[in-house]
Amino acid sequence: MNVTVESTGALERRMRVELPIEPIQQQVDSRLKAVGRTAKIKGFRPGKVPPKVVKQRYGKQVREEVLGEVLQKSYSEAVVQQKLTPAAGPKIETEDEDGKTFAYVATFEVMPEVELKNLDKIKVEKPDVQIGDEDIDDMIAKLRAQKATWSSVDRKSKDGDQVIVDFNGELDGEAFPGGQGSEIAVILGEGQMLPDFEKGLKGIKAGDEKTFKVRFPKDYHAEDLAGKKADFSIKTHRVEEQALPELNDEFAEMFNVTEGGLDRLLQDVRENMEREAAQKVKNDIREQVLDALLANNPIDIPKSLQNQEAHSLQHEAMQRMGIEDHAMAPPIETFSEAAEKRVRLGLLLRRVIADNDLKADEALIRGRVEEMCDSYENSAEMVEMYMSNPQVLQQVEPMVVEQLAVDWLLANGKVKDKKISFKDYMNAPAS
Template sequence: MQVIETLAEGLKREIKVVVPAKDMEQRMNERLAEAKDKVRINGFRPGKVPMSHLKKVYGKSVMAELVNEIIREKPSAILSERGEKSATQPEVTMTEDEAEADKILNAEADFEFTLSYEVIPPIELKPVSGIKVVREVVDIEEGEVEDQIRKIGESARSYETKKGKAAEGDRVTMDYVGKVDGVAFDGGTDTDAELVLGSNRFIPGFEDQLVGVKAGDEKVITVTFPEDYPAKNLAGKEATFDITVKEVAAPGEITLDDELAKKLGIESLDRLREIVRGQIESQFGSVTRQKVKRQILDQLDEMYKFETPTRLVEAEFDNIWRQINTDLAQSGKTFEDEDTTEEKARDEYRTLAERRVRLGLVLSEIGEKAGVGVTEEEMQRALYAQLQQFPGQEKQILDFFRKTPGASASLRAPIFEEKVVDHLLGEIDVTDKKVTKEELLADDEAEGAEKPAKKAAPKKKAAAKADDAAEGEEAAPKKKAAPKKKAAEGDAE
């Protein structure tokens, strides 16, 4: 077999591989000889089939198997011999001419194919002792825990029917039909809908007009959907809602005691406090870690400058660009709404893709040199987490990871990256700094890992996201989308 380098330009490589016809024929003969005693052909006793007849019957199929084996096995062996790592799966090209292919399968012509790939550039690791980060730490006050428990307790709050008018904090049970220009619209109708006045779950102006209603009242209220409402057919439109009030109920008192904890399935109030404190610490800890990780990545980005494999960058850019366009479509916005243009956004996100690829290669090299690995148990936990996100689709997800080449890498990569960050935290200079909750959650775009592209993305402020996480889930389940505020508001990305 001949291996001839035909292109070495930057990171790009092209290799021509030639397997002589006589070598292919020899391997075919060996394969047929092994099968001679096993095949059964009418008119011949077992083991007595002439080799010429075997070639005539099975020669081409055996040669096809050999071609497939070579294509499957040789690229990695060739790269290993050359001491190279391909950034992506090498692209294999060979003749598509039927006449030429037939000659190869008949051992009348050499089997030739070409490998095209980009190498991962050599990375000379630099000392990380000069990296300095500040780890912001928040002390969780008792008041924070008690406030959170009180909010959680609202999910177990009882309501008692009242005869008077609905006031702030009361729960109104109603039927409603939403209309635009007198015509009911999809998603704008509900029966026995429950709404706590003051919860701000519905679009602005909706709840205010229910203050003062009584059971049995029928009322038409008028509201205007926000300009950025996700449903484009409703955004900015004036709508009316025909309301039939079925019940007004006053809230009962929330008492923070063991009984409240038991209603929530917890054995005692003290245990509930422990759980809530742990959740808050975990939520703040996640923000702290992300800020520390961002500082590490920013400094590594300054330390390493090298050419990145184009195919990896394009793949990463495609992932980012697909998500950005999905976000824009869901929000009903355009690039112009985000004070940019599509062309400028493409340039910014391509820069981001290059940064991600470069840092990914650096972290990979650091992890490899440090002996960082991902265990089978960690992979199983990650897979289980995926299954939990999509109840009812477990079989499809398992099949996807079983049958899709490289799918498991999407589980391994984030685990590996976090373990490399853990390794770095043991090597670099880390200074702890006590901060307030507000300081920790402050949105500092200048430190953002995706700072080149901030303007283009229709994303919420980080502080809002972190506040949502710290405050826990909404106590009441959300109703239909029509009269609510925009769906993305207050949700984590």
């Protein structure tokens, strides 16, 4: 077997394989003899069909089968011989036979050689989240609002009130989708509706009818309404005032706190806030580490892997959106950038994991499963169910190993703590 390899791009290779035809022809002849022993052809007894007739009837098919097997076997041997690692299947082009050799050209992409650099330059800002009494008070206020009751009042509406209205919106005298509503409850001052609309609901009483103009923001999601003014007419059914429950043991019972009363509820609230903040910190640190790893280690990636990942992301999006018809799926180009990032990260993390022999043991896997099941009432039962399910463990193990890689990078990088209040941290816009 004669093999030559040509680099036609950063990762693309053009490999020509040339094989002597004689051994291939011997395989074809041997297989035709085997076929002749069992062939059933009209006019001949089984096993007595002349070789010439067998060749006429089955020669082309047998030759194609043998060449396919030879090609597959020789391709596998050639990439091993040349120490190549294909990223995906090759594109094969066979050359015309000259009677002495069988030759083909395989074009494919190879996996990049990943050499990690600048790992000590990974810098992470770790949020040190401060939960103060004010944060607890804000959370309790939200819980009280969840259990609030509403009662009708005979006065003009103001911030904090709930108004129940019918509304009808028109643009240039024509109704538009989403511009109508019946007995819609709006709490004033909470920003549920557009500013102009909410402004039009202030100072109204039960039975009032009025019209006003509402300007839609320039970046409004409905392009045909963005930046335009619409006319809205409303009819007021009720103005309601909020009554908050008292802060006592009975209030705690509303949240299934059966022992310890209000003090226990306050403790639970703080612990939940600590867990919520800790999870967000963990996610933020992971994102910073991975972004730094990418920035410090630019690598070429096989387009074939990027395309595979883009199709995978498209399929995930279709499932989330409940789309079955592929023609209705978001364009594949939509996922190209995210797919590229995923593939780059996957290759870099694989190198980190291999270089440091990172492995997930049962204790780490169980710990991750316990985190996943923490929100279930029967969490202990769910943990055991997941731990006995090989499919679940197969999904969890890569997650654990990836976290080990992130932890290793974090330990070898530079971490700087930054104090921040719970409110500012949790309300910060997503990056």
